Amino acid sequence: MTSTPVPRQLTFISRHSPYGSARARAMLDMVLAAAVFDQKVTLIFMDDGVLQLHKHQAGAVIGAKDLGAALGVLPLYDIQQVYVDAQSLQARGMRHDDLAIAAEVCDSARITRLIQEADAVFTL
Amino acid sequence: MTTLHTINKPSWSSDLLRSCLRLAAPGDTLLLIEDGTYNAGTLSTVAAQLSVTLEGLHVCVLRDDLLARGLAETELPDHITTIDYTGFVELVCQHRQSVHWF
Amino acid sequence: MKFTIVLHAAPYTSQASLSALRFAQAALAAGHEIVRVFFYYDGVHNSNEFSVAPQDEFDLVKAWSSLLQTHGIDAVTCVSSAMKRGIVDEREARRHELRGHNLQAPSVLSGLGQLVDASMASDRTISFGA
Numbered sequence: 001m002t003s004t005p006v007p008r009q010l011t012f013i014s015r016h017s018p019y020g021s022a023r024a025r026a027m028l029d030m031v032l033a034a035a036v037f038d039q040k041v042t043l044i045f046m047d048d049g050v051l052q053l054h055k056h057q058a059g060a061v062i063g064a065k066d067l068g069a070a071l072g073v074l075p076l077y078d079i080q081q082v083y084v085d086a087q088s089l090q091a092r093g094m095r096h097d098d099l100a101i102a103a104e105v106c107d108s109a110r111i112t113r114l115i116q117e118a119d120a121v122f123t124l
Numbered sequence: 125m126t127t128l129h130t131i132n133k134p135s136w137s138s139d140l141l142r143s144c145l146r147l148a149a150p151g152d153t154l155l156l157i158e159d160g161t162y163n164a165g166t167l168s169t170v171a172a173q174l175s176v177t178l179e180g181l182h183v184c185v186l187r188d189d190l191l192a193r194g195l196a197e198t199e200l201p202d203h204i205t206t207i208d209y210t211g212f213v214e215l216v217c218q219h220r221q222s223v224h225w226f
Numbered sequence: 227m228k229f230t231i232v233l234h235a236a237p238y239t240s241q242a243s244l245s246a247l248r249f250a251q252a253a254l255a256a257g258h259e260i261v262r263v264f265f266y267y268d269g270v271h272n273s274n275e276f277s278v279a280p281q282d283e284f285d286l287v288k289a290w291s292s293l294l295q296t297h298g299i300d301a302v303t304c305v306s307s308a309m310k311r312g313i314v315d316e317r318e319a320r321r322h323e324l325r326g327h328n329l330q331a332p333s334v335l336s337g338l339g340q341l342v343d344a345s346m347a348s349d350r351t352i353s354f355g356a
Contacts, residue, residue: 039346158245
């Protein structure tokens, strides 16, 4: 007897800046794959990962795929649970209200709870 | 349910430990592996700098990685336990999720 | 328990690949099942058959191949990560008219869907990286 697998809570922590390495892009690809497979996806940006949320990115200038534009597809994949670490933003002089995508800015305690609710956590 | 955190870099050159300690909760386990074993002696200091308590955290170190780096088991703070890969597997089983900081 | 292991780092360049291999060995020795090993990002280099280890060094690529084959573990190398890093199977080599192919058996090239699929079927997903 087979049964439909229950969607699992897959949580992704994106900690790296875009363009300087491929890690941010590779993380995003994992996130999108999880969404395509109808999993419950939570995406958390922290540490240098918050740098992906700068507006007005122009990846084409360095011959790179624009990560800022790529993040714009998250709603199309029905990825709504997107969180940004407030402390990481502050440390990098970024404003909560000036991010490239819609995301909930939250504190460490919230991120801890998000991790605790996950069936699996992915980092890169 | 509790979380297993693994860390593989020393705190002098990487922010992994600081990020992890900010998010670790009482009951969680912190496992130092690879170059993360260098943190064994400085964990308390880093935690104090962050105004974060280690109370309630279980701290383990992968023995082979410690020994490879010339760090003595006997010099570890009392609250740190050394484990082998069998113990590593058990920790993964015991915790609902693991966050691998690398 | 059922495990999925994800490896993001190349062999030799960091300790991650060896750590992942030793974890896998310990998990199997303890009677657990490894549902899939997924090589992603720079981890695809662990599937490069052309890797030749010096005689006085542990051959990580062959060790992975041996472990996976001995225990019949499903191994997937991410196709997009692999192709851009020059790890190709026979089919892709023919398609792109390349001089040779080098995907180390028993791994197969496939997409990230295989990672998600494996994680869905596993009790625990563990990642190793540099």
